[in-house]
Amino acid sequence: MTLAAATELAAATNENLANISNTLIYSSMAVYTLAFFAYIAEWLLGSRSKVGRTAAALTPAKAKKAEAPAVTVKKGGSTAVLERPKVVVRATAGQRDVPDGPGAHGGDAQGDLYGRIAISLTVLAFLIEFGGVLTRALSVERAPWGNMYEFNITFSTVAVGVYLALLALKKNVRWLGLFLVTTVLLDLGLAVTVLYTASDQLVPALHSYWLYIHVSTAIFCGAVFYVGAVSTLLYLFKDSYENKLANGGTPGRFANSVLDRLPASASLDKFSYRVNAAVFPLWTFTIIAGAIWAGDAWGRYWGWDPKETWSFITWVAYACYLHARATAGWKGRKAAYLALIAFGCWLFNYYGVNIFVSGKHSYAGV
Numbered sequence: 001m002t003l004a005a006a007t008e009l010a011a012a013t014n015e016n017l018a019n020i021s022n023t024l025i026y027s028s029m030a031v032y033t034l035a036f037f038a039y040i041a042e043w044l045l046g047s048r049s050k051v052g053r054t055a056a057a058l059t060p061a062k063a064k065k066a067e068a069p070a071v072t073v074k075k076g077g078s079t080a081v082l083e084r085p086k087v088v089v090r091a092t093a094g095q096r097d098v099p100d101g102p103g104a105h106g107g108d109a110q111g112d113l114y115g116r117i118a119i120s121l122t123v124l125a126f127l128i129e130f131g132g133v134l135t136r137a138l139s140v141e142r143a144p145w146g147n148m149y150e151f152n153i154t155f156s157t158v159a160v161g162v163y164l165a166l167l168a169l170k171k172n173v174r175w176l177g178l179f180l181v182t183t184v185l186l187d188l189g190l191a192v193t194v195l196y197t198a199s200d201q202l203v204p205a206l207h208s209y210w211l212y213i214h215v216s217t218a219i220f221c222g223a224v225f226y227v228g229a230v231s232t233l234l235y236l237f238k239d240s241y242e243n244k245l246a247n248g249g250t251p252g253r254f255a256n257s258v259l260d261r262l263p264a265s266a267s268l269d270k271f272s273y274r275v276n277a278a279v280f281p282l283w284t285f286t287i288i289a290g291a292i293w294a295g296d297a298w299g300r301y302w303g304w305d306p307k308e309t310w311s312f313i314t315w316v317a318y319a320c321y322l323h324a325r326a327t328a329g330w331k332g333r334k335a336a337y338l339a340l341i342a343f344g345c346w347l348f349n350y351y352g353v354n355i356f357v358s359g360k361h362s363y364a365g366v
Helices: 003-045 053-057 061-067 109-140 148-168 174-193 210-246 253-261 265-298 306-328 333-356
Strands: 071-075 078-082
Touching: 003 109, 003 174, 109 148, 109 174, 148 174, 148 210, 148 333, 174 210, 210 253, 210 265, 210 333, 265 306, 265 333, 306 333
Parallel strands: none
Antiparallel strands: 071 078
16 A cells, blocks of 8 residues: 555545544434433423422511410419520521422422433433544544634533532532533534534644643633532522522512522532632643643743633632632622622633634634
């Protein structure tokens, strides 16, 4: 076999792998869609008769007093009236002391069955998508994150992997499934339409082992930040729901059937804080690794390139959030707004800077 023939065969083989990757990505989207409908069934068909724990815990004190008369004790012809102890609806940390919701399935067998089906489909879609990312890498024999299309498919794969890992660790995060699959479908839809780039070799500046270190940690951090952002957003909805109940209001049917199944607002707040705090040191390492790589590639460690600038802004935003939680005692809504602003900075650092801003990191491929 001649050298030209061997080269042509290698190129064809790589093209075949790239086509297989595309097929696997589209297949994973189909399975994610089935998982989406299964999650919808879990929420809709789960028993609503088993929800209402939040409402019961936050019944206004005057209503409780009306329902439960004072205790009377007769002694020596006179009557002594003893007041019942007050019902405490807030913990010492300022969060309501209410139970977690029963979950998306509503606590019944039918809803739980649909939830298990949804998780099984999510696992299958994750494996298929992982296969798509792997074959994309094999098609060009490099790390599969040289442009925004590859970054997107890898990011969504890692985000689902984080969710499944939390489930494997027996964490109560099944409430995250529907929101995760919805955004993954949007992410993949954007990837295969607007951001799609044909399989190709890297630009010279990316030929470095730092690609495996710097970009992989950035993808993982983004996936974990995403989980924290979803839980933060749900916290805001659940906190408003609990506020309305505590003030004697009557939430709508949707709020009663959906929000009451979520964990308590205090649990969501604590979960998002722990997730963001756990991954923040790795995000710090990501920026340092990028600076070292820049020194090797461009002869300077920091040049205030748009990507570098917004990576630093994101770091500052999350640092402010964690500092406020640790020192100023900011818990609840003020801290949640800071966390969402920080995640918004991360999103702009990826989408906005890559698409709309020119710089040394302009490898979007679109």
